Amino acid sequence: MKVKAVYWDLLLNIKETYQTINVSTEMLIITHDYNVIKSTNIVLSDYLAAISFYSNNANDDFFKVLYGNGVSRKLKKILDLYLGYILVNKHSKTPFTCVHLAQTIDGKIATISRKSKWIGNEENLIHAHRIRALVDAILIGGNTFRIDKPKLDVRLVKGKSPIKAIIANSTLELEDLTPGKTYLFSNKKLSYNNLHKDIEIVNIDDTFGYIPTKSLLEVLKQKGIHSVLVEGGPLTIRRFIEDKMLSRIEFHIAPMLFGSGKNGIELQEIHDLDEAIRLNNPKYYNIGNAIMIVSNL
Ligand SMILES: NC(=O)c1ccc[n+]([C@@H]2O[C@H](COP(=O)([O-])OP(=O)(O)OC[C@H]3O[C@@H](n4cnc5c(N)ncnc54)[C@H](OP(=O)(O)O)[C@@H]3O)[C@@H](O)[C@H]2O)c1
Numbered sequence: 644m645k646v647k648a649v650y651w652d653l654l655l656n657i658k659e660t661y662q663t664i665n666v667s668t669e670m671l672i673i674t675h676d677y678n679v680i681k682s683t684n685i686v687l688s689d690y691l692a693a694i695s696f697y698s699n700n701a702n703d704d705f706f707k708v709l710y711g712n713g714v715s716r717k718l719k720k721i722l723d724l725y726l727g728y729i730l731v732n733k734h735s736k737t738p739f740t741c742v743h744l745a746q747t748i749d750g751k752i753a754t755i756s757r758k759s760k761w762i763g764n765e766e767n768l769i770h771a772h773r774i775r776a777l778v779d780a781i782l783i784g785g786n787t788f789r790i791d792k793p794k795l796d797v798r799l800v801k802g803k804s805p806i807k808a809i810i811a812n813s814t815l816e817l818e819d820l821t822p823g824k825t826y827l828f829s830n831k832k833l834s835y836n837n838l839h840k841d842i843e844i845v846n847i848d849d850t851f852g853y854i855p856t857k858s859l860l861e862v863l864k865q866k867g868i869h870s871v872l873v874e875g876g877p878l879t880i881r882r883f884i885e886d887k888m889l890s891r892i893e894f895h896i897a898p899m900l901f902g903s904g905k906n907g908i909e910l911q912e913i914h915d916l917d918e919a920i921r922l923n924n925p926k927y928y929n930i931g932n933a934i935m936i937v938s939n940l
Pocket residue numbers: 743744745746751752753757758759762783784785786787788790791810811812813814830849852853854855856874875876877878879880882905
């Protein structure tokens with residue numbers, strides 16, 4: 644989905660203004676010249692939109708957008724897609740979490756020889772960078788770091804790159820890491836020489852044979868992180884789904900078939916349809932020649 648510069652600036656402005664809002668008493672107001680202000684009461688017809696908050700509700704029901712006069716359909720669509728990454732409930736015990744996966748129609752996110760660049764189209768890459776710019780942190784598993792060596796920055800859009808988090812139980816080649824604050828989660832005491840001051844190792848016990856996702860998220864929350872984009876791979880995503888710690892999922896479905904390769908989602912086998920995870924009110928977006936399905940879980 645294409646986003647005009649004025650709309651992108653508006654989203655960044657909403658993110659910045661949201662840092663200082665008191666959600667129990669204030670609303671966010673979007674003015675006709677795309678400014679963002681805080682207010683306790685408004686006459687809606689004077690503005691493009693007002694966003695009110697329900698501080699006791701979970702993330703998927705935490706805010707409501709009321710539209711005034713003159714809002715374009717395009718802006719409504721943009722707000723509908725992107726506000727959920729910004730306006731997260733900061734009082735919840737764990738951060739808002741979302742997964743974004745680029746997959747083929749037959750559900751593959753890499754070939755059998757683990758090649759995945761690029762399954763998604765260019766618009767998808769820009770969209771992924773937008774989410775990176777809107778969340779507080781981006782998290783990946785050790786294998787994705789080792790294989791893809793992703794930069795995890797926002798070079799394709801205006802904005803600030805998020806904090807990085809990587810889960811890995813064996814040592815990583817840290818020269819592949821781009822600059823900026825990074826947490827390395829591990830269940831082992833890994834030793835690195837001359838660790839840069841921006842890199843912090845966080846050890847978490849894995850009594851279950853893996854690091855419990857909830858414990859990891861609680862640590863991130865204590866560090867002031869309220870939203871996390873989980874960018875894969877499948878093993879890491881599996882833990883989030885099985886621990887019921889995923890707030891939102893996004894599938895970019897590219898018009899291609901591999902017929903073999905690595906599945907994006909692999910969970911325990913099920914036998915009955917009532918064991919399936921059903922997406923709650925999915926929404927569909929055109930992304931260049933592909934479609935994207937977005938749903939809260
Ligand atoms: N198309 C896409 O959108 C997309 C996106 C991302 C990745 N990918 C592809 O996905 C593939 C890699 O996926 P993958 O499933 O093999 O690996 P992965 O999820 O990237 O990494 C798995 C590793 O992360 C660590 N880990 C993750 N969660 C953990 C937990 N809760 N507790 C303990 N350790 C945890 C472990 O590290 P150790 O190995 O150090 O024990 C584990 O082996 C690559 O081919 C990549 O290209 C595709």
